[in-house]
Amino acid sequence: MADKEYNKLSPEEEYVILRKGTERPFTGKYTDNQAQGTYVCKQCREPLYYSEHKFPSHCGWPSFDDEIPGAVRRETDADGRRVEILCANCGGHLGHVFWGERFTDKNIRHCVNSISMDFVPEKKLPGRSQKVYLASGCFWFREHQYRQLHGVAGTRVGYMGGHSHTPTYIQVSGGQTGHAETVEVAYLPDILPLEELLRFFFNHHDQDNDSLKGKEEGGKYRSAIFYQTGDQEKAARDAMDQLTKKGYSPKTQLAPASEHTFYVAEDKHQGYYTRHQLSQESRYFEEKFENAGKTEE
Numbered sequence: 237m238a239d240k241e242y243n244k245l246s247p248e249e250e251y252v253i254l255r256k257g258t259e260r261p262f263t264g265k266y267t268d269n270q271a272q273g274t275y276v277c278k279q280c281r282e283p284l285y286y287s288e289h290k291f292p293s294h295c296g297w298p299s300f301d302d303e304i305p306g307a308v309r310r311e312t313d314a315d316g317r318r319v320e321i322l323c324a325n326c327g328g329h330l331g332h333v334f335w336g337e338r339f340t341d342k343n344i345r346h347c348v349n350s351i352s353m354d355f356v357p358e359k360k361l362p363g364r365s366q367k368v369y370l371a372s373g374c375f376w377f378r379e380h381q382y383r384q385l386h387g388v389a390g391t392r393v394g395y396m397g398g399h400s401h402t403p404t405y406i407q408v409s410g411g412q413t414g415h416a417e418t419v420e421v422a423y424l425p426d427i428l429p430l431e432e433l434l435r436f437f438f439n440h441h442d443q444d445n446d447s448l449k450g451k452e453e454g455g456k457y458r459s460a461i462f463y464q465t466g467d468q469e470k471a472a473r474d475a476m477d478q479l480t481k482k483g484y485s486p487k488t489q490l491a492p493a494s495e496h497t498f499y500v501a502e503d504k505h506q507g508y509y510t511r512h513q514l515s516q517e518s519r520y521f522e523e524k525f526e527n528a529g530k531t532e533e
Contacts, residue, residue: 242280243278243281248351249278249279249351249352252349252352253278253351253352254328254329256314256329258331258349259297259349259350259351261295261296261297263350264297264298264349264350265350266298266353266355267296267298269298269355270287271355271358272357272358273286273356273357274286274356275300275353275356276353276354276356277323277326277328277330277352277353278328278352278353278354279328280323280325280326280328282307282323282325282326283304283307284303284308285307285348289346293337293339293347295347297347297348298350298353299339299345299348300345301344302344303346305383305388305390305391305510306324306380306383306384306388306510307323307324308322308324308330308346309321309327310333318332319334323352328352329349329352330346330348330352331346331348331349331352332347333345365390365422365423365424366425366465367421367422367464368464368468369420369421369463369493369498370382370419370421370461370462371417371419371457371458371459371460371461372440375393375394375417375418375419375505376393376508377509378393378440378441379391379392379393379506379507379509381436383510385423385428385433385436387423387424387428387433388421388422388423388428389422389423389424390422391419392419392500392501392506393418393419393420393500393501393505393506393508394419394420394498394500394501395413395498395501396416396418396460396496396497396499397414397416397460397489397491398413398415399413400415404502405502405505409456415456415499416456416457416458416460416489417457418460418498420498421433430467430468430471431471431474434461434471434472435475437461438475438486438488441459458489459486459487459488459489460488460490460491461489461490461491462493462496462498463491463492464492464493469492472490476488476490
């Protein structure tokens with residue numbers, strides 16, 4: 237998103253969001269907000285946190301123990317001691333993250349400046365999300381990619397298109413079930429039209445090449461779209477027609493989701509790429525700041 241498309245910031249907002257300042261404790265308008273809805277970035281309006289992530293910490297700033305997948309980026313703070321959190325979309329400063337305080341079972345606290353956010357009440361949220369099921373290779377990395385897209389409301393990885401019930405990762409990997417590693421993508425059509433999501437899908441995997449192991453018909457890494465509605469089917473067929481006109485030979489399987497159960501993969505596979513990519517960093521920061529959590533914003 238270009239800078240000209242960002243919201244215009246007041247001097248006070250620029251001080252915090254652009255120059256990484258901090259608002260005074262207990263002065264932010266969302267510190268004690270308990271309404272249902274979504275907290276979005278003040279600068280670019282990207283969703284950051286749901287109201288169910290918020291909890292009372294009495295620290296003086298809004299506190300969250302989770303984030304919308306892919307919405308928040310972490311960096312070592314300029315002071316070399318803390319972990320700064322920023323909007324993953326525009327890079328605006330949000331606050332800092334702390335571990336080891338035991339406020340909630342998740343044992344993490346995003347300490348966020350109210351001025352860095354806007355709150356969208358539940359009744360004013362964009363239209364309801366729709367789901368489509370996309371298979372295009374190893375679901376660990378594919379899920380990570382979808383989570384970065386503006387307009388994706390949530391993802392889960394699982395298995396689809398096979399012939400057995402309740403398959404396991406080991407069974408699918410061994411080619412015993414005929415399932416494809418699949419990502420359930422919940423997207424907001426008002427923000428991310430299906431046509432754009434499918435364009436991303438086709439541009440990010442080699443769907444006309446069956447030479448790689450598992451990409452053959454019935455293989456776990458095959459290309460497939462399991463659609464839920466007639467509109468989704470039409471969008472998928474139109475996208476494939478466009479590829480054919482450009483000289484490609486897409487072999488993507490199209491099938492109605494109603495005929496293929498989506499089996500959710502084991503917990504350890506959900507968000508796998510992000511967790512393992514950040515695991516070394518997280519362990520380092522957890523150890524380093526376990527006893528330094530009293531240092532606030």
